[in-house]
Amino acid sequence: MVQLWGKDVERKFFEESLKIATPEQLFYVTENNEYVAYWPKGYKGKKSTLQSRNSFIGTFTEKWISDLMNKIVIEKGLFATTGVVCPEIELTESSPADVAITVEKGKNQKAEGILLIIEVKMSIVWNWKYINDAKEGPKLVCIGDFRTHQGNPGLLRSDSMLKAIGKSINIRVSSDKASKIPIIVITNTPITNSYYEKVDNIKKAGVIQGFFSVNPKPMDGLDNSLKQTEGKGYYKFDSFNEIRGYINSILQSEINFFSGMKNKEEIGRIIEIANKEDSYEKKGEAFLKLIKR
DNA sequence: ACTCAATGAGACACTACTTC
DNA sequence: GAAGTAGTGTCTCATTGAGT
Numbered sequence: 543m544v545q546l547w548g549k550d551v552e553r554k555f556f557e558e559s560l561k562i563a564t565p566e567q568l569f570y571v572t573e574n575n576e577y578v579a580y581w582p583k584g585y586k587g588k589k590s591t592l593q594s595r596n597s598f599i600g601t602f603t604e605k606w607i608s609d610l611m612n613k614i615v616i617e618k619g620l621f622a623t624t625g626v627v628c629p630e631i632e633l634t635e636s637s638p639a640d641v642a643i644t645v646e647k648g649k650n651q652k653a654e655g656i657l658l659i660i661e662v663k664m665s666i667v668w669n670w671k672y673i674n675d676a677k678e679g680p681k682l683v684c685i686g687d688f689r690t691h692q693g694n695p696g697l698l699r700s701d702s703m704l705k706a707i708g709k710s711i712n713i714r715v716s717s718d719k720a721s722k723i724p725i726i727v728i729t730n731t732p733i734t735n736s737y738y739e740k741v742d743n744i745k746k747a748g749v750i751q752g753f754f755s756v757n758p759k760p761m762d763g764l765d766n767s768l769k770q771t772e773g774k775g776y777y778k779f780d781s782f783n784e785i786r787g788y789i790n791s792i793l794q795s796e797i798n799f800f801s802g803m804k805n806k807e808e809i810g811r812i813i814e815i816a817n818k819e820d821s822y823e824k825k826g827e828a829f830l831k832l833i834k835r
Numbered sequence: 836a837c838t839c840a841a842t843g844a845g846a847c848a849c850t851a852c853t854t855c
Numbered sequence: 856g857a858a859g860t861a862g863t864g865t866c867t868c869a870t871t872g873a874g875t
Contacts, residue, residue, distance in 0.1 A: 580845050593850035624863040636854050636859040693863060
């Protein structure tokens with residue numbers, strides 16, 4: 543039984559990271575000298591902004607998704623790899639695909655051999671306290687879900703959404719070769735309701751085939767977090783079998799970027815205009831504005 | 836009908852790292 | 856050294872809601 547994202551995985555992240563990093567690189571220190579992953583809601587004391595954890599969690603989650611995907615595609619003889627480079631579709635050394643599923647092994651790929659591109663946008667979701675007790679040794683305690691701290695993890699942040707959308711558009715418009723490759727975004731949080739309609743529009747337009755959460759129970763207690771949006775632009779997987787079924791079906795279907803559209807020229811024109819913006823976030827924003835008209 | 840507080844979106848800032 | 860990656864805090868502004 544393969545487990546999806548949850549508290550156990552986050553605990554493992556901290557345990558592993560503490561072997562190569564100091565607690566001060568991974569936790570905030572409150573005025574009461576407590577070590578916490580996020581500033582708790584209501585904390586008014588002096589705060590700082592941690593940067594050192596970002597690359598750790600970024601690397602960890604991309605590797606974690608890659609491992610998860612490998613468990614699905616290994617029986618088909620395919621490969622999931624982090625940091626995949628394919629310059630002909632704008633996946634350069636400095637801006638590679640977070641994870642891609644490919645026919646051949648290795649990080650350098652031709653467009654024809656890439657079956658699925660995955661953009662990973664995952665964070666620490668729960669809040670954690672690190673206690674280094676002199677007698678009992680170091681200990682990690684979960685002190686609440688994302689509603690109890692001040693951060694907005696994963697795709698709950700609007701600018702993380704825009705970054706994901708912008709990067710995907712950039713790949714989509716890079717070349718004809720990119721038009722057949724499905725692109726999905728994987729996170730471990732719900733999305734805010736102001737993006738429900740947008741993710742469905744983006745899926746309908748064929749730019750991104752879906753925003754997926756691999757965190758079945760992001761909220762403690764009665765978890766009524768979003769399962770899916772109306773058009774399944776957002777979908778939360780509750781089990782390994784569920785995600786395996788989806789990934790297998792997306793790999794089998796011949797998805798053509800242009801097939802999902804009502805009016806090819808219109809969408810093409812919108813993407814071209816959006817792509818003139820100079821940053822990923824602005825591209826994403828411009829696309830959203832135009833597609834809603 | 837008014838003010839005040841809370842909330843959320845989006846822009847911007849920041850540090851650390853990698854690649855060109 | 857410029858420009859890309861990463862995630863998360865700060866700030867402003869607009870909207871919403873509660874209490875009068």
